[in-house]
Amino acid sequence: MARLTLPAQELMYRGHAACPGCGPALAMRLLLKGLGPRTVLSIPACCWTVIATPFPTTALGVAVLDNPIESTGASISGLRAAADALHLPDVTVVGFAGDGGTADIGLQALSGMLERRTDAIFVMYDNEGYMNTGVQRSGATPQGAWTTTTPVEGTRRGKREPKKEIMAIVLAHRPAYAATVNPAFPEDFVRKVETARDVRGPRFLHALAPCPPGWRFSSEETIDLGRLATETGLFPLYEVEEGVYRITRRAGTLKPVAEYVHRQGRFRHWTEEEVEELQAATRAGWERLLRREQETAPSLPPPTPPIGGTPAPA
Amino acid sequence: MTREVLSGNAAQAYAVRLARAQVVSAYPITPQTTIVEQLSRFVADGTLDARFVEVESEHSALQVVVSASALGARSYTATSSQGLLLMHELLHWAAGLRAPIVMGVVNRAVAPPWNIGADHTDTISQRDTGWVQLYPESSQEVLDTVLQAFRLAELAEVRLPAMVNEDAFYLSHTVEPVDVPPAELVDRFLPPREGHAILRPGVVARLGSFTGPDHYVEFRHELARATDEVLRRLPEVEEEFRRLTGRTHGGALATYRTDDADAVLVTMGTMSTTARTVVDELRAAGRKVGLAKLRLFRPLPEEELRRLAGSVDRLGVVDRAFTFGASGPVAGEVRAALYAAPQRPRVDSFLAGIGGRDVTPGHVHRMFEELLGPDGAETVWEDLAPTEVGVHG
Numbered sequence: 001m002a003r004l005t006l007p008a009q010e011l012m013y014r015g016h017a018a019c020p021g022c023g024p025a026l027a028m029r030l031l032l033k034g035l036g037p038r039t040v041l042s043i044p045a046c047c048w049t050v051i052a053t054p055f056p057t058t059a060l061g062v063a064v065l066d067n068p069i070e071s072t073g074a075s076i077s078g079l080r081a082a083a084d085a086l087h088l089p090d091v092t093v094v095g096f097a098g099d100g101g102t103a104d105i106g107l108q109a110l111s112g113m114l115e116r117r118t119d120a121i122f123v124m125y126d127n128e129g130y131m132n133t134g135v136q137r138s139g140a141t142p143q144g145a146w147t148t149t150t151p152v153e154g155t156r157r158g159k160r161e162p163k164k165e166i167m168a169i170v171l172a173h174r175p176a177y178a179a180t181v182n183p184a185f186p187e188d189f190v191r192k193v194e195t196a197r198d199v200r201g202p203r204f205l206h207a208l209a210p211c212p213p214g215w216r217f218s219s220e221e222t223i224d225l226g227r228l229a230t231e232t233g234l235f236p237l238y239e240v241e242e243g244v245y246r247i248t249r250r251a252g253t254l255k256p257v258a259e260y261v262h263r264q265g266r267f268r269h270w271t272e273e274e275v276e277e278l279q280a281a282t283r284a285g286w287e288r289l290l291r292r293e294q295e296t297a298p299s300l301p302p303p304t305p306p307i308g309g310t311p312a313p314a
Numbered sequence: 315m316t317r318e319v320l321s322g323n324a325a326q327a328y329a330v331r332l333a334r335a336q337v338v339s340a341y342p343i344t345p346q347t348t349i350v351e352q353l354s355r356f357v358a359d360g361t362l363d364a365r366f367v368e369v370e371s372e373h374s375a376l377q378v379v380v381s382a383s384a385l386g387a388r389s390y391t392a393t394s395s396q397g398l399l400l401m402h403e404l405l406h407w408a409a410g411l412r413a414p415i416v417m418g419v420v421n422r423a424v425a426p427p428w429n430i431g432a433d434h435t436d437t438i439s440q441r442d443t444g445w446v447q448l449y450p451e452s453s454q455e456v457l458d459t460v461l462q463a464f465r466l467a468e469l470a471e472v473r474l475p476a477m478v479n480e481d482a483f484y485l486s487h488t489v490e491p492v493d494v495p496p497a498e499l500v501d502r503f504l505p506p507r508e509g510h511a512i513l514r515p516g517v518v519a520r521l522g523s524f525t526g527p528d529h530y531v532e533f534r535h536e537l538a539r540a541t542d543e544v545l546r547r548l549p550e551v552e553e554e555f556r557r558l559t560g561r562t563h564g565g566a567l568a569t570y571r572t573d574d575a576d577a578v579l580v581t582m583g584t585m586s587t588t589a590r591t592v593v594d595e596l597r598a599a600g601r602k603v604g605l606a607k608l609r610l611f612r613p614l615p616e617e618e619l620r621r622l623a624g625s626v627d628r629l630g631v632v633d634r635a636f637t638f639g640a641s642g643p644v645a646g647e648v649r650a651a652l653y654a655a656p657q658r659p660r661v662d663s664f665l666a667g668i669g670g671r672d673v674t675p676g677h678v679h680r681m682f683e684e685l686l687g688p689d690g691a692e693t694v695w696e697d698l699a700p701t702e703v704g705v706h707g
Contacts, residue, residue, distance in 0.1 A: 038515045042381065055523040063513050065384055066522025067377060068403055074374035078337065078381030078389075081365035083515070085336040085387050091515045109377070112370035 005187050007033040016059035018051040021219025023209030023226065024125045025051060026183035028060075028096065031123060031207075034193025037062060039092045040083070042076050044106065045069040046098035047132040048125075072097045073109030076120040092197055093120040099140035100130050103166045114173035114202045121196050121203045124166060127211035135214045139164035144274055146266045147214075157269060167206055171240060176201030179239035179248075182208045184226025188237055188248055195239070208235045216265020228260040233286035234278075238293070245293040257282050315559075320492040322485035325453040326392060326418040326478065327352035328492075329460030331362045332500040333416075335390040337382035339367035339375045344430050345486045346394040346420045353390075372397035376404040376417075383413035384521055386511030388464065392418035394482065395436045396425065402440065408475040409444025409537060411521060412512065414467035415475040416460060417445075421583065421634070422482040423669040431670015432481035434582065434635040438611075438643045444537055446476035446544055447612040449582040453492045455563050456480055458555065465504050466551050471543045481634075482670060484584040495559050503558050541613045548610060564607065566615035569622065571597060572604035577628040577685045580606045580648060585632060585666065585673040592678040603682055608644060616651040623655045630662040630685040632673075641693045666696040 011032035018025035024047050032039065039062045043049065049066065052059045067075040072095040083091040095113075097106055102124035110122060129147050130136040137147040143162045146152050150159040170178050177199040181189040189207075196203040210226055212219040229235040230249060234257060237249040257279045261267045320328060326349045330338065338357070340350040356362035365382075369375045372393050379389035393401065398419055408415055423433035437447055446467065450459045456478065463476040480486050513521045525533065549565050556562040571593055572578050581589050586607040596603045606622055606629075608615075623629065629652075633642025640646055645663035652658050664681050667673040677696050684694060 040385070040513065040515050049524055052520065052523075055520070055525045055529055058518065058520045058523075060520070061518050063515055063517055064520040064522075065381060065513055066520070066524075067381070068407060071374060071377040071404070074369060074377035075381040077367050077369070077374075078339070078378035078383075079385055081337045081339070081367050081378065082382035082385035082387035082389075085365045085382070086385065086511075088385070088515055108370060109374050112374050115370070116368055 006030075006190055009033060009036070011037060011061035013059045013061060015053070016051050017053050018047070019213055019219065021212045021222040022047075022051070023183060023211055023222055024048060024098075024127055026222070027123075027125045027181070027207040027209050030183055030186055030189045031094075031096070031193055032060070032062065034190040035092050035094065035197055038090050039063070039094055040065065040079050042067050042072055042079060042093075042095045044072045044097050044101040046101050047127070048096060050132060069101045070105040071109045072101060072106055073111070073113030073122065076122065077113050077116065077118040080118050080120050095120065095122045097122070097124055098132075099124055099126045099128060099166070100138040103164050103169070104139045107169070110170075111173065114170065114175055114204070117202050119200050119202070121205065123205045123207055125207045125209040127209045127214060128163070129211070129214050131211050131214040140166065144267065144270060144278075146269065152269045158266070170204045173202070174243065175204050177239070177241050178204040178206075180206045180208070180235065180237050182226050182230050182235060182237060184223045185230065185237060185249060192239055192248070199241070214266070216268070217263055221263060225260065225263060228255065228263070231255045232257045232260050233282045234260060236286060236289055238289060244296045244298055245289070247289065247293055254283070254286060315496060316494050318492055318494050319489050320453045320457070321348065321487050321489045322453045322456045322480040323348040323420070323487065324352055325457040325492055326460055326480070327356065328494055329457045330390045331356050332495065332497060333388065333390075333461060333464045333504055334506070335362070335364050336387040337365050337367065337379060337389040338391065339369055339378035340391050340393065341369055341372045341375045341397060343372070343394045343397040345422060345482045346392050346397070346418070348487070349392045349418055372400045373404060376401045376408065379415050380404060380408050380411060380413050383415050384411060384511075384513045386507065388507045389413075389415050390417070391415065392420070394420040395422035398436045398440060399424065402443070405440055405443035405445060410533070412473040412540070413475055414464075414473050414507070416463045416467060417475065417477050418460070419477050419479045420482050420486045421479050429669045430482060432484055432584070432634065432667060433669050434633070437477060437479050438635045441612055444474065444541065445612060446474055446610070447479060448476065448610055449479050449608065450563070451485070451584050451586045451607065453485070453488075453490050454561070456485065457492055457494065458559070458561060458563060461500060461504060462551050462555055465554075466544060466547055468507050469543070469547055472540050472547060474540050474544065479583070481584040493559070493561070499558050503555060544610075544613050545615060545617070563609060565618070566610035567618040567622065568607040568609050570605040570607070572606060572622060572626065574602055575604035575626050576602045577630065577682060578604040578606050578622065578626045579678070579681060579685070580608055580629055580631045580644065582608045582611060582644065583634065585634070588673055588675055589632075589678045592675050592682065595675075596682060601682070601686070611644070614647055614651060619648055619651045620655040623652045623659050624657050626659050628660045628662070628685050630664055630681055632664045632666050632681065634667045636665055636668070645693070660690045662690050663693040664696055665693065671697060
């Protein structure tokens, strides 16, 4: 007999307005499974403004407040303050923003919310660009990717700069909990949402959200690409609680990034050398994460200082 | 009733405590700071049971109270000048979501050049955001107006945010005796904001959303009707307040010795006090002059302005801001309001007190002389320095 590994509850309705194969839609569905009905969501201008469908309908089975693109962090601080002031019981306050509304224009409000230690969850769904406005580059767009504002024409070969590291920025604020999640790994996703739900203080989830029209791949490949993003080490799954890193999915050997790159039109112009550069950078990033996990592991005994110093050579 | 010596800023804070605000959020800017310093102390000493959310910008301060207000909390913020300009996008959100926030604004000049003196450019340039705008002239009126603003803003037929504006330093930092009403009395005037949450946890709803032309027009029309309702409700709110405290501040357009006046000056804010003493001096000299203090700038009390226009020959509107390429902004509004009046007096536009320059009784005398003179000027910049000062370099 099959065993349900995810909560059966659906708080995202059918009839939403997402594109076929939409990563952000999957991220929202899994998020709400883990959060439950007493969630208040604050959503800035992003794909989800549209996916949730226009007035007077809604595709979400929870209370939703819209806010301008840059102020999600402040909005969830206000919702938390009001829920506390009014003694509303068991309210989970969540901001759900795209990568632009989090890491670019929304960065100040996010930093403010983390610094003032708002008891709320901020979720960045990362489709690596301004997709709702027609695929423009954001700070979270990967280096070398084509977008409509980083064309591949003449001497220009897509985005010149590397992807902004939002987890590093968030972790510099010492949040109560931060994790990466990927809808291609739903059990890991929901478990982390449930963990985040039960931790008090500022919490952050970085959700990979593949975008078929923006990344230029076929809509039935969303899960495959999501899996590859993690299995190549490009988007490792880990969580950080009280400063302790824990990798939650560990592959024996990383798959070549070429498998991920060659399936997306936004990297179609890449040469073998460019793939190799990404391969080297990805390997280095993965090793850095492994070291971080070892360094912060609580089970390790503290290094023993040598007694009496290093003996002098004879 | 206790009597305290309060600045306009302290009066804001005392009123917010009496109003039992539940969420306060603010970012410091001169000359607003003493409002939020006082409120921080009230929260710290336990005399105000509110969540004080310390934020990293005015933009976030307003978003915090917008979101708090959406869940049903009575919410307050305060700012000035550049801070208000940074809030601009959120001002539209607050009105559009029908969040009955009250905000204290200390009217200060806008840079460049930097200037922290009194000037109405900051609030006047927010006139199309859907906020109610009130301009008290004394600390007493500030305290009373903040309480009235909460009452008005939270009425079911209104549900709009309101600004209570004070001239920088002349009002924000000048102390005077204020009657502080007892809390029980204010509780009767301003009961808790219950059942007014627009968003509830556990209830499927979306506040904000998006629409095409099929519904957007109706949302804007609802907002317009709510704004009109303010004009109908302010007199009722003031009357309730008068019954409890014995004080009134004259409604939307507070007139003084205008009944048989030939010429009337229209002012906003603290210069009204100066102008009133000049009216008394001129009356004593047999001149038929009066004063109309525009206490409510948004919505504009057009009916009251037309009624006033029906009995006077000349109106002089004194603006503490300028609409570039046009006239003094209030003068332009008054002229437009009077276009439909059966009797239209001459309307002169005076600019005075820009960037914190003192408006003295001498200036007011001169404005009355010009107003009573034969030629109506398009716009008169009162007390302009000779060009040799060389601001052009």
